[in-house]
Amino acid sequence: MKKVFFVLVLLLSIVALPVSAEDQYDFKSQEFKEVASQFMCMCGCGQDHFECNMQGCGLNDAFKQEMKEMMDDGLNKDEIKDYYVSMYGEEILTAPEKRGFSLAAWILPFFVLGTAGTGLFYVIRKWIKVNSGSENMSSETNDIDEAEDEIVKSIIDEERKKYY
Template identity: 55%
Template sequence: MKKFMVALLVLLVAVQWPFVRTEARQIDYKSPEFRAVASQFACTCGCGQDHFECDPNTCNLTKEFKKDLSDMMGKGMNKDQIRDYYVKIYGEEILTAPEKSGFSLAAWILPFAVLAAAAVGIFFIIRKWVKKKRDIETLSEPSGDEDGVESEILSSIIDEERKKYL
């Protein structure tokens, strides 16, 4: 009979356990836990900040958002669950940082890669122009031997012309 009572008590607790109501805990808006959750979402008021940094005195959107985050955290939802919830509603645009996979990562990295490739291309083009200019300058400058020969020819022509008229 004693075993039956213990089994009945265990069964009763197991059945009642999901229906036991737990009080939601209060979350401090300045806590590191709240900061980690709120800073992953961009505020949509146009301030360009995340919801942790956005000023609740001037933005009604962040007041409501922070209240919702606090309620979710009080119910026991973790950072990833809250993130997934809001990404399902608003899409990835609400995130302050892209997902670390797929097209999102490519969309954030590709502009920087294109800029780097353009900078390298411009560097090589300018280098080629400078080298071409140096080559042209060295071709137009006579060397020491040629300069002497030309000056000799010119001086002999000048001497001949002087002899004709003087």
């Protein structure tokens, strides 16, 4: 009876043991990809930690292992993100957060381009109005231009006659 009880306790303890870290998440799981893809690799390759494949990148392997251990300990995507942002700053993120100064960094370039485009539209529109109003004044200039054109054409005709 004691042996049966001992075997039963042994089986229950094996079943009740927490799953080992290797069995919870692996480097190719979708959850790991979501976590690792939000951080830039610091080796200079310009890729995120999930995609970094630079030869000899020791940073990536250690970073991935650390993220995997955090996930195995029960931390979620946002908690891991907060940890690394507090450690390295927003430079480690593949996409800046959409709040505070980062929100201004997202919106400001589009606002400046829109404002510049609108300003350029009105400046060109004003130039066109000024030029169309000055056409009457420039009739004397047009007469001079026509006279110069006639002179140039006659010189070209004379030169052409010499050679043909």
